[in-house]
Amino acid sequence: MSHITVLGLGAMGSRMSAQLLAAGHALTVWNRSPHAVQALIDAGARHAASPAEAASGAEVVIAMLRDDEASRQVWLDANTGALAGMVPTAIAIDSSTLTPGWVRELGRRMQERGISFLEAPVSGSRAQADAGQLTYLVGGDAPTLARCLPILQTLGSGVEHVGALGHGALAKLATNAMLGIQVTGLAEAIAMLERQQANTSEVLNAMAKTSVWAPVFTYLSSTMVQRQFEPQFPVELMEKDFGYTLREAGSNANAPTLAAAHAVFQRARAQGLGLENMTSVVQLFRAEK
Incomplete structure (x- = not known):
């Protein structure tokens, strides 16, 4: 099983985290506000104080955030951003609903650090997230998708590769x-x-x-x-x-x-x-x- 980090525990991120725990993955979580964290800690997740701390040592880091602004801050903040805590062998996945321009910029920033990056926004409601039946609309290169596929298939019933970075958005x-x-x-x-x-x-x-x-x-x-x-x-x-x-x-x-x-x-x-x-x-x- 993999060591996975999830950044953002809103309605979808918390449900994705629960699915990953149920599948036996070692999970570290971070959320801006603490209210969504305790149930996952009780289920076996580790809580980190910052995205950088959460990403440290993770094989895969998944973000599920509100918008471009939140994504930029969580990944790239000079002091607390997740990218600063990642090792070059790790994979970054952003499942937030973002603009194509920001996805491509984030991909360039990841590449500068030697991090493999995949955008994987999801279609589906909270019920689909609870059941592990989300549909992923993936942008990025095929080798990175192949590395991520077992994890995405844990969370979704469909993984659709629609093109390069930005096309998923x-x-x-x-x-x-x-x-x-x-x-x-x-x-x-x-x-x-x-x-x-x-x-x-x-x-x-x-x-x-x-x-x-x-x-x-x-x-x-x-x-x-x-x-x-x-x-x-x-x-x-x-x-x-x-x-x-x-x-x-x-x-x-x-x-x-x-x-x-x-x-x-x-x-x-x-x-x-x-x-x-x-x-x-x-x-x-x-x-x-």
């Missing part, structure tokens, strides 16, 4: 953009049905028998109809990802549909829904709002 942003568009479209349709006093559940059941019904619609529509907005993918993270995606598109004019969906999530954040599940945007369109 593009794949993840495109995936989330399509999800966000589906969320906003379905939210508007459900609010319309409710406003017209249709039997919303019956209409949705009928729609589910047509070719337009995507697999994720069952989950999305049920949370909207039942008003269950416990965060699986919070509004604020979807809004962040749309911002990154539009940056890659070059302008709103190049991606007007993405820009319109982004505006919905911006509006939801402004109305205090940032920490709610992404499907809570349906509240913006309901007649009683």
Whole structure:
């Protein structure tokens, strides 16, 4: 079994860590705030006081962080960054949702230190993370992926190599953009049905028998109809990802549909829904709002 470090113990990082422990790996963890650490310590993980300390001696260092800024600080901080603690034989994996430009820059910084680097953002919810059924969208070279494959297969049911560094980020942003568009479209349709006093559940059941019904619609529509907005993918993270995606598109004019969906999530954040599940945007369109 490998000595693995996980940096960032949010909703996904903590679940990935639990899967690695269950698979028998020696695990060191670090998190900016201590609240997520204790359960993993109780399960057998070692806690480090800084990313550099956490990375020291690790064969593989995995980061699951909020954004480019957090990734830069955790990897490259001159005093506490993980890169400073890594040995040249180690592998760095960043599974955060990042911009392609930052991924490529981070890859160059890793190369300068002789560290193999893979970007491996994930698609999947907390339930998939609990079950080890995430899908990895990998960017990087094939030899590094081959070295990492046993670990990624512990955490995911699918590992898709989409190209060079930066292409994984593009794949993840495109995936989330399509999800966000589906969320906003379905939210508007459900609010319309409710406003017209249709039997919303019956209409949705009928729609589910047509070719337009995507697999994720069952989950999305049920949370909207039942008003269950416990965060699986919070509004604020979807809004962040749309911002990154539009940056890659070059302008709103190049991606007007993405820009319109982004505006919905911006509006939801402004109305205090940032920490709610992404499907809570349906509240913006309901007649009683």
